[in-house]
Amino acid sequence: MSADERQGLGADQLAAYYTLMEVGSLLEQAVAQHLREDGDLSPVQAQILAVLGDTSEDGLRMTDIADRIVYSRSGFSYQAGKLEQRGLITRAPAADDERSTLLSLTAEGRDLLRRVRPGHVELVRMLVFEAMPDADVQALRNVLEPVRDRLRQDPPRSARAQARRNTRD
Amino acid sequence: MSADERQGLGADQLAAYYTLMEVGSLLEQAVAQHLREDGDLSPVQAQILAVLGDTSEDGLRMTDIADRIVYSRSGFSYQAGKLEQRGLITRAPAADDERSTLLSLTAEGRDLLRRVRPGHVELVRMLVFEAMPDADVQALRNVLEPVRDRLRQDPPRSARAQARRNTRD
DNA sequence: TATTGTTATACTCTATAACTATA
DNA sequence: TATAGTTATAGAGTATAACAATA
Numbered sequence: 001m002s003a004d005e006r007q008g009l010g011a012d013q014l015a016a017y018y019t020l021m022e023v024g025s026l027l028e029q030a031v032a033q034h035l036r037e038d039g040d041l042s043p044v045q046a047q048i049l050a051v052l053g054d055t056s057e058d059g060l061r062m063t064d065i066a067d068r069i070v071y072s073r074s075g076f077s078y079q080a081g082k083l084e085q086r087g088l089i090t091r092a093p094a095a096d097d098e099r100s101t102l103l104s105l106t107a108e109g110r111d112l113l114r115r116v117r118p119g120h121v122e123l124v125r126m127l128v129f130e131a132m133p134d135a136d137v138q139a140l141r142n143v144l145e146p147v148r149d150r151l152r153q154d155p156p157r158s159a160r161a162q163a164r165r166n167t168r169d
Numbered sequence: 170m171s172a173d174e175r176q177g178l179g180a181d182q183l184a185a186y187y188t189l190m191e192v193g194s195l196l197e198q199a200v201a202q203h204l205r206e207d208g209d210l211s212p213v214q215a216q217i218l219a220v221l222g223d224t225s226e227d228g229l230r231m232t233d234i235a236d237r238i239v240y241s242r243s244g245f246s247y248q249a250g251k252l253e254q255r256g257l258i259t260r261a262p263a264a265d266d267e268r269s270t271l272l273s274l275t276a277e278g279r280d281l282l283r284r285v286r287p288g289h290v291e292l293v294r295m296l297v298f299e300a301m302p303d304a305d306v307q308a309l310r311n312v313l314e315p316v317r318d319r320l321r322q323d324p325p326r327s328a329r330a331q332a333r334r335n336t337r338d
Numbered sequence: 339t340a341t342t343g344t345t346a347t348a349c350t351c352t353a354t355a356a357c358t359a360t361a
Numbered sequence: 362t363a364t365a366g367t368t369a370t371a372g373a374g375t376a377t378a379a380c381a382a383t384a
Contacts, residue, residue, distance in 0.1 A: 042373080042374080072375070072376060072377090074378095075374070078373095078374075079374090097383080098382080098383060098384090099382065099384070
């Protein structure tokens with residue numbers, strides 16, 4: 001937090017971390033505002049629709065989607081209920097395993113996705129990529145994709161126990 | 170959202186955008202969990218404490234802090250109230266302008282900051298920087314700092330009107 | 339017994355607008 | 362009149378745990 005004492009991170013790393021977090025949060029806010037105003041969608045609802053729109057399957061199980069979106073199961077049910085109420089998705093028990101629920105886009109859901117996407121893409125282009133050279137786009141991917149893979153697999157469990165030992169000032 | 174039709178973004182840009190968002194959100198979740206478990210702090214509360222801990226001033230006005238943290242004023246009052254209840258900060262009217270409220274860290278607030286920081290830094294080091302070459306740290310800063318500056322100044326107002334014209338499929 | 343998902347409940351956070359007080 | 366901040370109120374989202382149904 002304060003910059004006057006550092007153990008594990010140098011000044012450059014700390015600056016990179018702050019910048020990364022600030023960009024992530026400002027960008028998420030801007031995108032969330034757009035999705036809400038343009039499609040009355042919360043970020044999670046938009047993610048669910050996007051995942052359903054990107055698959056070629058007939059439907060996806062809740063658990064399969066939850067694997068791609070970090071989220072509690074109850075919160076997921078709540079959001080899926082919202083989307084179903086609005087007629088954007090359907091919920092149906094899976095044929096092979098009746099415990100599972102298959103989510104599918106309705107025609108209206110697909111329409112909404114098509115209606116919102118251009119503005120979403122244009123917003124991101126303006127905010128992030130308008131002045132970014134192609135080489136920087138590549139650099140961003142090269143640097144962040146390994147971090148993403150690490151974060152995906154790493155439930156941040158062990159960190160605290162290990163870090164606490166450094167807490168003795 | 171779906172990748173089969175793109176107007177303003179190439180595949181690389183889209184991939185970079187998705188990766189950036191996912192890293193931001195996974196990292197924020199991990200950090201938020203740590204701050205909650207280790208210091209019972211919400212992300213915003215932690216940010217307020219961090220800003221207060223990083224300044225050399227006697228206290229900061231609400232508005233000065235809000236400038237560094239995107240947040241509504243009422244939400245800010247709510248969070249400041251929480252921190253004051255816990256004895257981590259004090260609120261006092263400013264001497265020169267009695268409309269303003271000066272926030273200051275108490276000794277307990279400073280202690281909490283010192284107690285939580287090592288684990289926070291260590292978590293970020295493990296999740297982000299352990300396997301990242303110094304050159305990549307530089308690259309990340311070079312690419313993202315201009316984006317951050319753009320996002321800071323850019324209230325995402327005009328995007329929708331401009332983007333809607335592309336919506337005619 | 340374990341897994342998938344839903345629901346009840348309580349809580350936190352956020353947004354809007356009305357309000358107080360100072361400038 | 363404009364600005365700084367608070368508060369009332371209402372709503373959205375989230376987490377936990379208890380629950381039902383299926384494997």
